[in-house]
Each structure stands twice: as C-alpha cells, then as structure tokens.
Amino acid sequence: MSPRRILQLGVVVLVLVYPLLAGNSPVYGRLGALVLLAAIGASAWNIVGGYAGQVSVGHAVFFGVGAYSAVVVYTHLGWPPIAGAPLGMAISVGIAAVIGVPTLRLSGHYFSMATIAVAELVRVLSSTSDFLGGAQGLSGPPVPRSVLDLSFISATPYYYIFLAVLVFLLGLTRWIEGARMGFYLRAIKDSERAARSLGVSAGRYKLYAYMLSAAFTALAGSLYLTMFGFIDPESGFGILISVKMLVMAALGGAGQLFGPLVGALILVPLEELSNSLLGGRGAGLTFVVYGAIIVIIARFLPSGLLSLFERRPARRDRAKSAPVAGHAD
Amino acid sequence: MSMTLLQVVVSGLLLGAVYALFSSGLTLIWGMMNVVNFAHGDFVMLGMYTAVVIWTALGGGPWASVPVAAILIATLGVVSYFLLVRHIMKGPMLAQILGTFGLALFLRYAAFWTFGANFRTLPDTLVGHSFVLAGIRFEGSRLLAGVVGLGVTLLLHVILTRTAIGSRMLAVSEDATAAQLMGIRPQRMQALAWALAGAATGIAGALIATFFYTSPTVGETLAIVAFVTVSFGGFGSVLGALVAGLIIGVVESLSAYLIGPVYKDVIVYVLFVLVLWFRPQGLMGKA
Numbered sequence: 165m166s167p168r169r170i171l172q173l174g175v176v177v178l179v180l181v182y183p184l185l186a187g188n189s190p191v192y193g194r195l196g197a198l199v200l201l202a203a204i205g206a207s208a209w210n211i212v213g214g215y216a217g218q219v220s221v222g223h224a225v226f227f228g229v230g231a232y233s234a235v236v237v238y239t240h241l242g243w244p245p246i247a248g249a250p251l252g253m254a255i256s257v258g259i260a261a262v263i264g265v266p267t268l269r270l271s272g273h274y275f276s277m278a279t280i281a282v283a284e285l286v287r288v289l290s291s292t293s294d295f296l297g298g299a300q301g302l303s304g305p306p307v308p309r310s311v312l313d314l315s316f317i318s319a320t321p322y323y324y325i326f327l328a329v330l331v332f333l334l335g336l337t338r339w340i341e342g343a344r345m346g347f348y349l350r351a352i353k354d355s356e357r358a359a360r361s362l363g364v365s366a367g368r369y370k371l372y373a374y375m376l377s378a379a380f381t382a383l384a385g386s387l388y389l390t391m392f393g394f395i396d397p398e399s400g401f402g403i404l405i406s407v408k409m410l411v412m413a414a415l416g417g418a419g420q421l422f423g424p425l426v427g428a429l430i431l432v433p434l435e436e437l438s439n440s441l442l443g444g445r446g447a448g449l450t451f452v453v454y455g456a457i458i459v460i461i462a463r464f465l466p467s468g469l470l471s472l473f474e475r476r477p478a479r480r481d482r483a484k485s486a487p488v489a490g491h492a493d
Numbered sequence: 494m495s496m497t498l499l500q501v502v503v504s505g506l507l508l509g510a511v512y513a514l515f516s517s518g519l520t521l522i523w524g525m526m527n528v529v530n531f532a533h534g535d536f537v538m539l540g541m542y543t544a545v546v547i548w549t550a551l552g553g554g555p556w557a558s559v560p561v562a563a564i565l566i567a568t569l570g571v572v573s574y575f576l577l578v579r580h581i582m583k584g585p586m587l588a589q590i591l592g593t594f595g596l597a598l599f600l601r602y603a604a605f606w607t608f609g610a611n612f613r614t615l616p617d618t619l620v621g622h623s624f625v626l627a628g629i630r631f632e633g634s635r636l637l638a639g640v641v642g643l644g645v646t647l648l649l650h651v652i653l654t655r656t657a658i659g660s661r662m663l664a665v666s667e668d669a670t671a672a673q674l675m676g677i678r679p680q681r682m683q684a685l686a687w688a689l690a691g692a693a694t695g696i697a698g699a700l701i702a703t704f705f706y707t708s709p710t711v712g713e714t715l716a717i718v719a720f721v722t723v724s725f726g727g728f729g730s731v732l733g734a735l736v737a738g739l740i741i742g743v744v745e746s747l748s749a750y751l752i753g754p755v756y757k758d759v760i761v762y763v764l765f766v767l768v769l770w771f772r773p774q775g776l777m778g779k780a
Contacts, residue, residue: 219587266773272586273529277724278769284717285762292755403713407594414591448709451602458595463580466588 179327183320191440193319199432200326201387206412206424207333208380213410214418215337215346216373217353218268222279223409225286226256226378228400230385232290235302235395240295244312245304249386253379260378264371280403287401301396304389314390322391329387330425333380338421349373353419381409415461417468426469500629501750502743507639509742513735514642515697515715516722517649518570518690524729525666525686528582528589532573532597534716535604536691540566540698541707542604545613554619555637555703562695570691574684597712605709612706620703638700645696646738649689650731662686666729721765727778737776740764 165173178185186192205227212218233252234245259282267278291299308315316322340346348369351359356366389395399405409424412431417423431454438450465471519533530536543565544558551557573596581592621633653659664672665682673679705711722741726733741761748760768775 213587217586219590221590266770270773273523273527274724274728274773276529276590277720278773280717281721281724281762281765281769284721285759285766288758288762292759403717410587411591411594414587418585418587448602448605451598452606455595455598455600455602459577459592459599460595462584462588462592462595463577466581466584466591 183323190319191436193323195433195436197319197322197326197391198436199428200323200330201384201391202408202412202432203425203428204326204330204333204387205381205384206409206416206428207330207337208377208384209409210377210413210418210420210424211337211340211380212370212373212377214413214420214423215340215349215353216370217349217419218370218374219272219276219410220279220374220377221276221403221406221410222263222281222283223377223381224401224403224405225259225279225283226252226381227385227388227405227409228286228290228395228397229256229259230382230387231389231395231400232296232302232385233382234386234389235304236296238304239297239302244310244314245390246312246314246386249383252382252386256378256382257375260375261371264374268367268370268374280406283401283403283406287397290401291397297396299397301394301399304393306393315393319391322387325390326387329383334421334425341421345369345372411458414468415458417470420468420470423468423470430469496628497750501746503629503631504635505743505746506739507635507742508746509739510639510642510646510735511697511701511738512642512718512722512742513646513738515694515701516719516726516734516738517646517731518694518697519719520723520726520729520731520734521649521653521686521690521693523723524731525662526578526582526683528578529593530578530690531590531593531716532600533694533719534712534714535597535600536566536569536694536712537698537701537715537719538604538707538709538712539569539600540695541702541705541711542608542698543695544615544699544702545608545707548615548619555699558699558702559641559696562699563692564695566695566698567688567691570687570694571684574687578687579680579683597716601709601712608709610709612708614706615703632704634700634703638703641700642697643735645693646731646735649693650735652689653731658685721761724775725765725768727775730775730777733775733777 182196183193186196205223209220209223213220230249230252233255234248237243237248237251238245263278263282267275290296296302305313305315314321314325340349348359348364348366351362351364352366352369360366385400392399408431412427413424414427415423415430416426416428434450434454438454461469515537518536519530522528522530522533540562543562544555547553547558547561577592577596578589581588617634619634620637623630623632625631651659653662661672661677662682662685664675664677665679669679672682701715718741722734722737725741726735726737741764744764745757745761749757752760
C-alpha cells in the first residue's frame, strides 16, 4: 500500500471510531456531530455555490424551511419530526425554482443579492406567523415518544446519522462531478458565454444545481431540528446561517469535494471552543481573529485551503500580477 | 389627502433619503468595480460610533461628527481598497465575498470588543426639538438626516455624471485597460471611488446615530436594507438607489400606517421580490 492509501484508510477509521475516542466527554461528542452537520450544509451549498459558481447568500431559506417543516409536522400533526424532511425538501426545491428562474439569468451579484432578500423576507414572515410560532419559534418533542423521534441524550447516534447523510451527499456530488452535469457546471463556471455557445443550456443546469443544493440544505435543517429540538426565525432563517455555509465551503475550497468538510473542521471547533472558553467580551476578540483569518485567506489563498495541496502550475499566470484588472467576470 | 397621510408620506420620504444615502456608497463600489462590499453595513456602524464617541467624549453634535465620520470612513475605505480589495477584485467572486465578509466580522467584533454590546442612543434634543410646519410635524434629527441625505446623494450623482473626474471614474469602470491607455490611472480612480463611497457612508452613519440606536451588530440590519435598496435601484446606479430608497421609505411608512408596523418589512420585501421577477436588473439597472 502506498503511503497515501494508508493515510486515507487511517482517516476513514478515525472518522468511524471518533465517538469512541471522544468517550463520555459530552463536549467532544457533540463537537463531532456539529462538524458533520455543518459539513452537510456547506457541502449542499457547494453544489450551487462552488461547482456552478452561483454564490447564494440566502441558503438559510432552505435550512429554515427544513427545520420548520420538521417541527410543524410534529406540532400540528403529531408526527415524528424527521417525517417533515421530505416536505421541507420539496418546498425548498419549489422556492429554489421561484428564486432561480428570474435571477439565474443575470450576472453574479444579482443572484447573491436576491437570495439575501428572499431569506430576509421569509425570516420576517416567519416571525409574524402564528402557525410557525412567531418570534418565539417552535419546539420538538420534549421527551422521545419512540425511537422515530430521533431524540437522544448522547451525541453518538446523531454523529452516525449525520455521517451517513454526509457520505451519501458527498458520494452524489462525486458522481455529478464525473457525469455530464459536472462537466456542464464547470464549463458554465469558467465562462458561461463559451458554454452557451457550445450548446450547454446554462440556465437549466444552474437551476438544477440550485434545486439539488436546496433539497440537501433543507435536509440539514431537518436534522438540525432533530438534534436541537428547537427553531426560531433567527436560528432558522438568519443571515449568519447562510454566511456560515458559504464561509466554510470557501475556506476549505469551494467547488472541491472535501472543501466544505475541511472548512467545517476548522471553523466549528474554533467557534464552539471560543464560546465555551471565553464568552462575554473575550468572544468578541475571538471573532476579530476569525475575521482576520478569513480576510487573510481571501487575500492570499482565494481558492481555499485545499488549493495548498494541489500541484502548482509550472509558471504563474502573468496576467494576475498586472497592475490593473477590469471586471472580475 | 388627509393630513395624517401626508405626514406619513413626508416621514417616509425623509427616511428614504437616508436609505438612499447609505446605499449610494454600496452601489458606487458595485458599479465601479463589480465588487459587493459585505462590510458596508459595518462601515455605517463605525460612522455611527464616531458620532457616539464625539458626543460622549467632546459633547459635539452632528456638526462636528458628520465631517469627522466622513473623513474617517473615507480613510477606512481607501485603506481597505489598497490592502484588500485591490487584490481580491481580480479573483473569483467568492473570494470577494469572503474577503469583505471577513472584514465585516473583523470590524463588527472590534467594535464589540471596544464599545461592548450595549445599545447607545444620542439624546433626542441633540439636533433641536421637533416643530410643526404647515400642519406636519418634523423631528429635528430626522429632518436633518433626510435633507442632508438627499443633498449628498444628489451631489454624488452629479460628481459621477457631470464632472471630468466622474467621467474618468466611469471610464475606468467601463474598461480599465482602455482608460489607462488614455492616461487615466485606474488604481487612483478606484481608490477615489472608495473614498467617496466611504465619505457618503460615514455621513450616513453619523446622521442615523442621531435617531437610531447604535450597537456593534446594527450594521447587519442596515446592510440588508442597503442590499435591497441597491438591487431595487439597479446595478451601480446612484440615481437608482435614490429613487429606490425614497420608494422603500414611503412604502415602509405607508404600510406601517395602513396595515400595521409588523408588516412594513414584509411589504418592502414582497415589493422587492416582485421587482426581481418582472424587472430583475432593478429600476435603473442594465441587465
């Protein structure tokens, strides 16, 4: 076996036995599950934001719809929350179509702005809706009625559920990478005009990527609800939810299979530990550092951390060091 | 039109002028170099803290804080341009969002660390008492903010469209290489755009602080209003931002009066989504 193979095998084993290593420590057990959940959201975002290059800053819409669907089927129908996941995914795909059809025709930033605005609209609407519990939000089952409620004290079951979903999502993404759609998306990202001139119906494939991404983000939202058992407008639809998905994917490497996971592995522990260790004004200082790290990465490693491990091109692109560039696209 | 309705429209217009002012910096940068500054709201927030600090430390009103905030935020804009934006604007769009968002976090929590999380408000009477004119009640602080907002936004529009320096800036935004061949220094023009946008944003912040609470996270709320105003008005158009700001201000106060305060944001966002669907490039944008 090559060293590379051994390393890969080691990582797989480590991921599988992590909850055993974390042992009884509730902090580290929880941390593992949280990293995986964040990685699901960021990997879902990556399909449209990374592969298709359409930067959504409003994915909280889908996350929130997923979480609220789960809690609504419990509150109003008495079903296990996870039964709301398919509903949330279906609604999210519908919303993605409604936002995507007009805005994906336009150049980059419009789509970003539109996604922010729609997320805000939904957040404000949800806080005025009694059906959704208004500004107070809604809670899932206080005590598990059956195992179907997916309500556990230990974080270990969540860890393995999230791991299974993440593996499925990454497998699907990997498959798309090699399929026709993957080639089309890369072509569109490189130059939409060139892709169109070669007969790729760019709008349709961007929309497909957006809808697929929306569905899995909604699933992440439903899973979040099963673990936390509570959702309110801010934790479901807040702009920080959207931004975190984007930042994690971009930090690791957007448009790369493992980029979002790498980003989640760095940012989630950083945030959790600073929350528990510092708190108060100290937490402010942590976010100052967090912001500075993000700025430095954007400035010096615009393609994310994983680009460090790529083989470098033999010659740096001269045009990049020219004093002036025009429009970015 | 009944007097109350007129009152509501006038307050809406004054609010809208301020919206236009703090959105104009965002749209100027977007139009000039196709960069969306996600730290824009936090620039406004720092302008607001400038006013708070000048009042608490020196007892100065907006006459002192508006120019100081303009200079400070303009400097911040130029520094951000040279240290960060100049480099990331050539990269992928995601790196731009990441870079300016990192800057936003940095500024927001630096303010949190320095000033604490408490909401600060300036005294109501700082800009003079409210008065009644032709049956309409004006609050001093809002009147000042609205009038200055309208003036500065129009001035920015005039600078961009009617002056030589504005033509040079537009030339750089059209085609930087061609502009360079005509003897224009693109970096200088872009830095100037950041200075102008920063000044407008600082003025807006110092004025908003006279009637709105100041906190480290207030920029997030304001940035969303600015994003909506700018997309509504259209890509890079200062005049578009002005019209959109006024429309949003009036729609907000009318819907708060006619339907209820809770729904004012809903109506604005619904309006925005409708514009998006039927005229996605915004009121005055080019597709």
